Amino acid sequence: MQRFKNILYVAAPDTNSLEAVERAVTLALSNQACLTVVEVIEVIPPKIKLPNQSLSHSDLQAKIVAEHRNKLKELVASWNQSLEIRIEVLVGNPFLEVIRKVLRSDCDLIIKSAESGGLFNRVFGSDDQHLLRKCPCPVWLLNSTSPKTYQRVLAAVDLDDFYMPKELNTRHLLNLQILEMASSLALSESAELHIAYAFTAMGESMMQGGFMQSSDQEVADYVEEIRQRSENNLAGLMDEVTTKLGKDAMEYLKPKKHLPKGLPRKEIPALVDKIDADLVIMGTVARTGIPGFIMGNTAENILNQISCSVLAIKPSGFETPVTLAD
Numbered sequence: 612m613q614r615f616k617n618i619l620y621v622a623a624p625d626t627n628s629l630e631a632v633e634r635a636v637t638l639a640l641s642n643q644a645c646l647t648v649v650e651v652i653e654v655i656p657p658k659i660k661l662p663n664q665s666l667s668h669s670d671l672q673a674k675i676v677a678e679h680r681n682k683l684k685e686l687v688a689s690w691n692q693s694l695e696i697r698i699e700v701l702v703g704n705p706f707l708e709v710i711r712k713v714l715r716s717d718c719d720l721i722i723k724s725a726e727s728g729g730l731f732n733r734v735f736g737s738d739d740q741h742l743l744r745k746c747p748c749p750v751w752l753l754n755s756t757s758p759k760t761y762q763r764v765l766a767a768v769d770l771d772d773f774y775m776p777k778e779l780n781t782r783h784l785l786n787l788q789i790l791e792m793a794s795s796l797a798l799s800e801s802a803e804l805h806i807a808y809a810f811t812a813m814g815e816s817m818m819q820g821g822f823m824q825s826s827d828q829e830v831a832d833y834v835e836e837i838r839q840r841s842e843n844n845l846a847g848l849m850d851e852v853t854t855k856l857g858k859d860a861m862e863y864l865k866p867k868k869h870l871p872k873g874l875p876r877k878e879i880p881a882l883v884d885k886i887d888a889d890l891v892i893m894g895t896v897a898r899t900g901i902p903g904f905i906m907g908n909t910a911e912n913i914l915n916q917i918s919c920s921v922l923a924i925k926p927s928g929f930e931t932p933v934t935l936a937d
Contacts, residue, residue, distance in 0.1 A: 615642045615719050615720045616645065616719055617645045617647075617717060617720075618635060618642075618644050618647070618718065618721075618722060619649060619709070619712060619721050620646065620649070620721075621709055622649065623650075623723070623724055623726070624650065628724060631722065632686060633690075635648075636687075636693070636694055638720075638799075640693065641799060646694060646697070647699060647712075647718070648683055648696055648697070649683075649699045649709070650682075650683055650700055651703065651704075651708045652679055652700060652702055653702075653703075655668060655672050679700045680698060680700045699712075706738045706741035706745070706746075707933060709742065709746070710745060710931060710933040711933065713748055714931070720751060721742065721746060721748060721749070721751065722751045723739070723742070723752055724753050725753060725920070726738060743914065743921075745932055745933055746925070747925060747931045749792070749922060749923065751921070751922045753920045754918060754920045756918075757919065757920045758889060760800055761797075761802045761890050762802055762803065763802060763887060763888045764797045764800065764802045764803065764890045765807060765890070765891045766792075766793035766794075766804070766805070766806045766807070766891075766892045767789070767879050767891060767892070767893040767894075767913070768790065768806065768893075768894075769786065769875075772840075772844060781928075783848075784926060784927060785894045785927075787848065787852065787855075788894075788924055788927075789892050789893065789894060790806065790849070791852055791855060792922065792924065794852060794864060794866070796890070796892070796922075798860060798864065802889070802890075803867065804864045804865075804867070805866065805867045805868075805869060805882075805886055806867070806868050807869040807870075807878075809870075809871050809874065809879055810838060810870060810872060812834045812838075834872065842870060849866070869882055874909075876916075879893075879917075880913060880916035880917050888917075888919050890919060890921070891922070893913065893921070893922075893924070894923070894925070894926065895910040896910070896925050
């Protein structure tokens with residue numbers, strides 16, 4: 612079962628954080644993990660002049676940090692008896708400081724309330740987008756309307772098998788990580804587990820064109836062959852997950868499998884709406900060892916169309932473009 616050891620909760624001053632913190636605390640307790648709650652505040656410009664302000668610039672910055680730290684103490688006070696929660700106020704650019712905290716402390720999960728809609732009415736704000744693209748550990752963005760307990764968890768996987776061997780292996784390991792995490796969370800939430808892969812039959816449109824002269828039955832047989840291969844690939848993946856989690860766990864979950872035909876950027880958001888998913892777990896990057904290679908168009912298109920909570924996962928070995936020396 613997927614276990615987290617060092618969870619980082621990112622508090623936002625403009626959101627109602629109590630339910631989000633409770634989810635982070637519950638997850639930390641069930642995983643026997645460390646939990647750190649942080650907030651990032653802006654740097655006060657050195658030359659700023661405030662009326663009736665006798666404090667030096669450094670003293671003023673320290674006073675503001677202390678005030679925010681006290682607010683964090685109040686935020687987590689209800690859970691101090693059940694869990695030792697570390698608190699920290701960071702100063703600087705929000706997404707950069709959060710990622711640097713991840714790098715310094717070797718965090719293995721970020722939990723954060725999603726920013727409200729922004730440009731083009733997108734669900735995730737700019738800092739969320741940066742974290743989804745560049746943070747090396749999984750990022751769990753909680754929608755403000757999410758229920759306290761999830762009813763339906765959707766794991767979106769990529770079963771395409773036409774990549775080069777190294778990338779194919781990376782995608783396979785990422786798929787396993789997605790399914791293992793989705794299964795673990797569905798078990799802990801007593802939620803339905805849905806698994807989705809949107810397949811496309813490459814060359815179908817050419818077969819339907821006049822120059823290939825393929826019959827309708829030949830086209831249908833070809834599409835069915837691709838669908839069956841996708842189903843077999845998913846079955847093999849599920850066998851590996853069952854070996855890891857145990858047959859009893861998977862029999863209890865009875866995951867529902869979805870293999871819609873079409874482009875993932877259209878079919879996955881449509882499925883999210885159809886089943887009314889509370890949480891989508893998906894990969895955002897499928898290549899490693901290329902600093903700055905952040906998120907593919909398909910992942911970004913999906914994320915910009917869904918309104919539920921998201922747990923985004925990077926493959927092992929992903930290199931963030933953010934460094935401690937920046």
